[in-house]
Amino acid sequence: MTGEERMESKRVSTGIETLDDILCGGLTADRLYLIEGSPGSGKTTLGLQFLLAGRELGGTGIYVTLSETKEELLGIAESHGWSLDGIHIHELLDHERDVHHAQYTMFEPSEVELSSTVGEVQTQVERLQPDRIVFDSLSEMRLLSQGALRYRRQILSLKQFFVGRGCTTLLLDDKAAGGEDQQLQSLAHGVIRLEQRLTDYGNERRSLRVIKHRGSDFIGGAHDLRLARGGMQVFPRSIVDNNPSSFLGRQVSSGLDTLDTLLGGGVGEGSSTLLLGPAGVGKSSLGMQFAIEAARRGQRAVLFEFEESNQTLVKRSEGLGFPLTRYMDAGLISIQHVRAGEITPNEFALNVRAAVEPDNQGREASIVLIDSLNGYLSSMPHERFLVVQLHEILNYLGKRGIATFLVVAQHGMMGHAMGTPVDTSYLADAVILFRYFEASGEIHRAISVVKNRTANHERTIREFGLSDKGLVIGEPLNNFRGVLAGTPEFIGPREVLLTPPKSSPE
Template sequence: MTGESKMAFERISTGIETLDEILHGGLTRDRLYLVEGTPGTGKTTFGLQFLLAGRDRGEKGIYVTLSETKEELIGIAQSHGWSLDGIYIHELLNPEDAAGRAQYTMFEPSEVELGSTVGEVQKQVEAMKPQRIVFDSLSEMRLLSQGALRYRRQILALKQFFVGRGCTTLLLDDKATGGEDQQLQSLAHGVIRLEQRLTDYGNERRNLRVIKHRGSDFIGGAHDVQLMRGGMQVFPRATVDTSPWFADGRVISSGLDSLDQLLGGGITEGSSTLLLGPAGVGKSSMGVQFAVEAAKRGERAVLFEFEESDNALLTRSEGLGLPLRKYIDDGSIAVRHLPAGEIAPNEFAMKVRSEVAEDAQGRKTTVVLIDSLNGYLSSMPHENFLVVQLHDILNYLGKRGIATFLVVAQHGMMGHGMGTPVDTSYLADAVILFRYFEAAGEIHRAISVVKNRTANHERTIREFGLSDQGLEIGQPLTNFRGVLAGTPEFIGPRDVLLDPREASPE
């Protein structure tokens, strides 16, 4: 490959690492790109990040602005904690010139001669020889052109001028005319669209879509975007995951012999387990049990909490004799609380992927708890296909040998009215079912394994207890009535039951 052809396929960073992944390496150098979106979607922030990434690599950059002043751009940069030192800001509409032309009236862009305006940009490019240029915004260019034909010719001329001088150019368009400018899209080498929509609850949702990127593949679809201090963050809809399957079939113990026996030996690494039952029956406590046991082995666990606060989680765990606080303090267990209505689905998937990486002490994450799927679904009520995305998350964790536990609270306490918010049992390799049952006028808990693809599990129903001594699994209970009807009642001898009065609440 010649040096010239190699340059044609060379990639440069957008300044956003995850967007580079979406573009399979970044933008093609020495090309012109269109970044379009309505006001407030983050175009200016994106443009600044693009130039800052170039500056950090020793490349010269120019921000050509027709819509914002230099002071406004510096203010935007400062709000993100950035310095624009080393980036040249070229104002096409100089405030002093505008005052001279229009006295005390608002300056009209249409009064400016287009040729001289563009000529200023070309002179600056010739003098500085930058590698990156951001042109903000094209809506002003449309007004200056005063006609569709002249506007298209001018954009084409700019494209040829910039590309011929080794410039990678971003044209920002605020879509002031409404609809899509397909002629402009056809001229650009690539098109990136920024969108936002308002939901019934929580913050507005922002998305990024790559419409086209000539000569290159990319990850299509809508990718979640967050604008925060530090710039734009993009959360890919999917990642290119070519890693092999790491799990080798090792069985993970729960730390309770009777529970391991019920499961057919334990939980296989890389598998997913559904903890299913009514509220308060002990599902979350079971998940914490596996997390604490992983920490005892010198491994790491991550708990994603959609509902329970730190205080409630720690108080409940201490009441069960589970030293959760100890392992949180030494970093063996990480607890991540996710605010309802504020997190986007791709953002959550990205958090999961980043959290399960090996920590500084070299501890490998082997257990992940998502508590609960009800909270997961409720925190993103306007999103579709969350279960499909959950399947991708489980596949990602499974390939890395991580055992995942999913808590699902069924509606109702018992009887025919019990139901689940969504059927996810087909996603899980194992399903542990929790139930309340009646015996001698008292409420007891029952546990059974109804599915385990990786082991020959017990088919028995055992009593399940929670006390200050931890989780207790009783002997198989053989005298039940009404289990399939959803109202189990124990009719056997009382002396085989655990004392529910010794149990502490979940």
């Protein structure tokens, strides 16, 4: 391998692990990159994280600023809990001098000689020999250049100066000139664009796109990002799992013999199950049954709650006789609450991925419950293709051998008016259908398995009940009418029905 090839293969971290994943290993070393975005999109934060990552490796970094003062940069770093000790901040423009000129001369800032500014940068680089440099911002250089041709030549001279000195350079551009500067993009080895847009509800949406990265693969498309204390968080568009599938495809038991019989032995490892029915019929409780049984086996279960609070969930579980609190304290069941309007699809996907990783005792998750799909859809009303992104999540969990349960509440209680928010039955390997039915002037619950790709399931309808001893599933009921019409009515003998419980929490 030649020296040039070795340099080309060397990568440097951006300081953001997930962004490095998007770039398939990070930025190619000793190259010049353009970071473009409107004010407030996170360019300065990304630049500082890039330099901090270099400092952690023992390198030298320079932040060259034409727009912000050193005090402002230190304030930004402090807001994230960072210290910029060891990072050289070089202010190119003397603001006091500029104010003096503005008051007492007729010279405009654009009439300041650019060559002295570029010369100061080169002097600092010669003196400090940095391996990372951030130049903020190009909009000031445009003003100093007094023309597009001179501006392009100065950027080209900077590129030629930096390359070959072992220095990876980020040029920050706030796109003050408007539109895309394709000439500038052509000069850069790579281009990363930061974008933000305002939605009708919730916080503004920020995203990141890699426009180009010469000689390297990268994950294209828009990747969600969030600016929070501690820096920029990037959430990749797709979930990449290079680990081969290792599960054996065994059946996962619910802990209830009657339910396992109805399912043909249980649900398969790595499968997805849709729990479909009207509100209050017991869908979430059945999903909790699988989670509790997994915890009893010493396996982890993760619940993503879009609707219920922790207090409500614990109270409902205790009403069914589920020792939820005990398993939560043991770390076998974890609950993550998702706030509507405050999360993006890619962020949710990354949270799922992180939640199922082995814990500090090496225990991997075996059950994931998403409660509910209605909440998932309504929490991100401005996003498109949510079902496609959900499909990617299910594929990822399936490869890990994790059984996933999706709760879907149908609109309406019964009859032809019932409907689902979106048709997701094709995503699921198994569909468990819940219904209310009438018998002898009382309302009862029914459960049936519509499909189960992993087993030969029963085609019968059984009664389903909730009590303080847990879930109760009766024997197959044969005398029904109006099932397909959505208004099932039992016309058989009352003696075969379950006694309606006094309290039946959902």
